[in-house]
Amino acid sequence: MSSTSLPSQLSRTVVPNFERWTLRKLLLYTAVYTLAIVFLFPLFVAVITSFKTRAAVTQTLPFIPVFPWQEGFTIAQWAQAFSVLQNGLLNSFLRVIPATTLTAILGSLTAYSLTKIKWRGQVAVLLMMVAATFFPTQAAIVPIARFWSVYVPLDQLLGPVWTLPLLEPYHGDLLALIITDIAYGLPVVTVLFRGYYQTINQELIEAAKIDGANMYSIYRRIILPMSVPMFAVVFIFHFTQVWNSFLFPLIIMSGAGHSAAPATLALGGLGQSLEGTNYGLRMAGALLTALPTVIVFILAGDKFASGIQGGRA
Amino acid sequence: MSTETENTGEALDSSQSQLRRLIGADAIKSMPFWLLPAFLVGLFIYGAVLWNFVISLTDLQGFGTPSFSQLDFDMYGRAFSDPQFLFAGQNTIVLLVVFTIVCLVLGLGLAILLDQDIRRRGHLRTIYLLPFSLAFIVTGQVWLWMYNYNYGVVNTFTRALGLGQYQIIGNSQIILGAIITALAWQFVGYTMVVYLAGLRTIPDDQFEAARVAGVKDYRIYWKVIIPQLKASAASAGVILMVFALKTFDFLFAMFGQYRPQKGADILATMMVREAFQKLEWAYGASIAVILFLMALGIISPYIYYQYKVNEI
Numbered sequence: 001m002s003s004t005s006l007p008s009q010l011s012r013t014v015v016p017n018f019e020r021w022t023l024r025k026l027l028l029y030t031a032v033y034t035l036a037i038v039f040l041f042p043l044f045v046a047v048i049t050s051f052k053t054r055a056a057v058t059q060t061l062p063f064i065p066v067f068p069w070q071e072g073f074t075i076a077q078w079a080q081a082f083s084v085l086q087n088g089l090l091n092s093f094l095r096v097i098p099a100t101t102l103t104a105i106l107g108s109l110t111a112y113s114l115t116k117i118k119w120r121g122q123v124a125v126l127l128m129m130v131a132a133t134f135f136p137t138q139a140a141i142v143p144i145a146r147f148w149s150v151y152v153p154l155d156q157l158l159g160p161v162w163t164l165p166l167l168e169p170y171h172g173d174l175l176a177l178i179i180t181d182i183a184y185g186l187p188v189v190t191v192l193f194r195g196y197y198q199t200i201n202q203e204l205i206e207a208a209k210i211d212g213a214n215m216y217s218i219y220r221r222i223i224l225p226m227s228v229p230m231f232a233v234v235f236i237f238h239f240t241q242v243w244n245s246f247l248f249p250l251i252i253m254s255g256a257g258h259s260a261a262p263a264t265l266a267l268g269g270l271g272q273s274l275e276g277t278n279y280g281l282r283m284a285g286a287l288l289t290a291l292p293t294v295i296v297f298i299l300a301g302d303k304f305a306s307g308i309q310g311g312r313a
Numbered sequence: 314m315s316t317e318t319e320n321t322g323e324a325l326d327s328s329q330s331q332l333r334r335l336i337g338a339d340a341i342k343s344m345p346f347w348l349l350p351a352f353l354v355g356l357f358i359y360g361a362v363l364w365n366f367v368i369s370l371t372d373l374q375g376f377g378t379p380s381f382s383q384l385d386f387d388m389y390g391r392a393f394s395d396p397q398f399l400f401a402g403q404n405t406i407v408l409l410v411v412f413t414i415v416c417l418v419l420g421l422g423l424a425i426l427l428d429q430d431i432r433r434r435g436h437l438r439t440i441y442l443l444p445f446s447l448a449f450i451v452t453g454q455v456w457l458w459m460y461n462y463n464y465g466v467v468n469t470f471t472r473a474l475g476l477g478q479y480q481i482i483g484n485s486q487i488i489l490g491a492i493i494t495a496l497a498w499q500f501v502g503y504t505m506v507v508y509l510a511g512l513r514t515i516p517d518d519q520f521e522a523a524r525v526a527g528v529k530d531y532r533i534y535w536k537v538i539i540p541q542l543k544a545s546a547a548s549a550g551v552i553l554m555v556f557a558l559k560t561f562d563f564l565f566a567m568f569g570q571y572r573p574q575k576g577a578d579i580l581a582t583m584m585v586r587e588a589f590q591k592l593e594w595a596y597g598a599s600i601a602v603i604l605f606l607m608a609l610g611i612i613s614p615y616i617y618y619q620y621k622v623n624e625i
Contacts, residue, residue: 025431032426036440042498043443045466046455062458062466106350113346119339125351127616132358134551134612136559138584139605140361142368142598145589147361150378183357186350215343244448246562251589264450268566279458286454290447297446301439304446308503309510 050077050284057280074280081284087259088266089288095174095262096242099181104234106182107189112223114190115197116205117215126194132187137247145251148176174260177252181242188241189234192307196230197223236300237307240293263289362605369598376592388599397583398600404489405579405607409557415497416553417546420504425534427505428512438509442502449499453566456495457482482567485576492577496563500556504549511545512538551615555608561585580604 041063048065049057056072066072113119114126148154155162155172162169200223208218249265256266267289297304370384392398423441427434444452459466460481468478481491515538523533561581564573571586572578580600588597 028426028429028431032431032437035423035426036437039441039444039498039502042452042455042459042466045459049458058464062461062464062469106353109346110350113343117339117343117346119343121340122347125347127620128351128354128359131612131616132354134555134608134616135358135362136555136581136601136604136608138559138561138581138601139365139608140358140601141585142588142594142601143361143364144357146368146594179353180357183353186354187358190350215346219346240446244450246448246450246565247585250565251585254589264448264562267450267454268569279461279464282454283458286451290451293446293448294443297443298439301442301446302435305438305442305506308445308506 046283046287050081050280050287051075052077052280054278054280057278077278077280077284078288080281081288085263085266085285085288088261088263089292091174091260092243092262092264092292095178095181096239099178099185099242100235100238102178103182103185103189103238104231107186107234108193108224108227108231109219110186110190111193111197112219114194116200116202116218116223129187129190133191137184141247141251144180144248145254148173148180148252152176168259170259173253173258177248177260177262180248180252181245184248185238185242189238192234192237193227193230196227200226232300233303233307236296236303239296240304243293365598365605366602368595369602371595373594373598374592374596379595388595389603391596392599392603397578398580401578401580401583402603404577405558405581407489408493408560408579409554412493412496412500412557413550413553415493416500416504417550419497419501420549421508421539421542421546423501423505424508424512425538427509438502438506441505444499445503447499449560449562450566452495452499453563456491457567459495460491482574485574488574488577492564492567496557496560500553504553507545507549508542511542515541547615547618551612554611558604558608558611 045063049062051073052060052066053072053074053076056066056074060066060072110125110129114122114129153172154175155169158172158175159169161167162171204222205218208222213221243262244264246264246268249262250268253261253265255261256268258265267285367381367384368379369388370386371379371381372383372387373379427438427441431437460468462468462478462480462482465481467481472478479487481487519537520533523537524530528536559581560579564577564579564582565571565585568574568577571582571590573582581604584597584600584604586597587593587600591597
């Protein structure tokens with residue numbers, strides 16, 4: 001082992017191989033940065049288009065920016081996009097924060113019971129969770145839409161609740177959406193937590209049991225404190241998933257005009273109503289809708305990446 | 314009256330202890346941890362899938378309530394004699410196959426590039442993955458603008474290169490390719506991340522040993538590294554294929570309506586349109602069942618294999 005690793009260490013450290021730098025590395029760096037430009041290009045185009053007036057959109061090349069000191073620059077598109085989407089953005093936060101928090105907590109509890117407690121039938125629950133991560137949503141949306149509109153219309157059933165301050169009957173559909181989001185988030189979040197809990201040493205649990213800890217105190221005192229990094233991963237990952245989701249709001253709220261429509265649904269309406277004439281506004285609206293997830297992604301891209309890997313191992 | 318309640322009480326008691334024996338005391342004790350999630354998943358996912366199947370056997374449409382007196386497979390017969398269904402099904406399979414292959418190949422390329430000894434790897438990975446963090450409803454709008462006939466980027470370039478102008482969205486010949494390109498842009502980064510995780514599990518000394526033996530880098534990748542990434546490719550491939558089956562948001566955003574332009578209809582969009590625009594609930598449900606069976610055909614060998622090798 002040492003005989004093979006020694007020469008390679010030498011070649012890495014002692015000989016800085018200039019020969020390779022010139023060609024191989026040059027090609028490599030050219031490739032990775034060209035690709036970076038390719039990946040960012042559509043977004044770059046969207047950003048610069050969103051700052052152009054309608055006239056400038058048609059009169060300038062799509063990938064040439066218009067700067068603030070030039071004619072054709074405007075922030076009016078962003079202002080209009082914000083006024084159209086502000087209610088949607090608020091609804092999105094009202095949806096995403098409880099959905100993500102509750103999914104994370106419930107997923108963590110379930111994963112704990114699937115890894116650190118032995119009980120009969122747990123394989124069935126496990127398989128149920130794993131298989132459900134793959135189901136196409138379309139297979140369930142007709143019953144879900146009927147469930148919330150015909151059988152359990154929360155806006156009517158919870159009548160008295162909506163008389164409370166700040167609550168309106170249309171929040172019933174928001175609540176329906178949150179519950180649906182939780183149900184559809186649980187499988188992947190449980191699988192994520194489970195992968196993490198499997199790495200926790202079982203001896204730690206056994207030792208705590210000998211000291212008289214029961215399954216609740218083991219969760220509270222050992223598992224929960226150790227889960228903090230995983231909660232961060234799940235939060236980032238699932239926040240993005242729920243924020244971006246579009247089909248559930250569409251079928252539960254049946255259109256962009258709904259008062260509780262989240263930003264993605266409202267954005268769909270923005271494109272529809274304007275018949276594609278004002279691309280500056282469209283781009284501003286799209287970017288505004290994407291902004292929260294982009295901020296989260298830039299701040300914690302590594303956690304997002306590990307969410308993708310762990311969830312689909 | 315009183316004896317009756319006593320009896321039911323006793324029956325309840327004995328049935329409870331039977332239940333306890335059947336599923337075990339630990340299952341009962343651990344219920345607070347898993348019962349609510351299992352209930353939600355059972356009701357909203359499994360229950361809904363089953364209920365969807367039942368609806369597909371009825372004739373439900375419009376604002377009526379389903380009648381269960383006459384259950385049959387009429388809707389499936391209707392689907393397989395509907396040219397739109399056959400066309401959308403064909404498009405679905407083309408999208409699924411081409412999209413998956415493109416993502417798996419390009420994602421592998423990106424992963425190998427980032428596996429090299431380069432600076433700012435983390436930043437580059439973030440950039441490649443950025444499109445994947447965006448909503449399809451957002452990227453659909455962006456690509457609609459990219460493909461715009463008069464002012465879009467793609468046509469600006471093709472004009473500059475003397476290739477002429479293309480009605481990309483309106484052309485049923487190239488629209489599917491345009492959609493696959495846009496979706497691949499969004500998913501290649503995801504595939505790359507899955508491969509990178511696989512690459513990390515391969516010990517460095519395999520590479521070093523081969524290098525010392527004088528083997529060229531590309532041959533090491535081809536002969537040693539890539540064969541070990543089969544598991545990563547399989548798991549990414551399953552996710553990509555299932556995604557291709559259900560993708561709806563992107564097409565809805567691009568076309569701003571339930572019906573995609575000519576040539577771009579797939580089963581996922583057709584299903585939502587039949588059910589939620591035309592209110593053909595039973596017909597939509599039957600297409601959903603077909604989509605579900607297709608997904609099952611993709612995932613069950615995968616899950617079975619994972620279970621066999623104890624990965625689950």
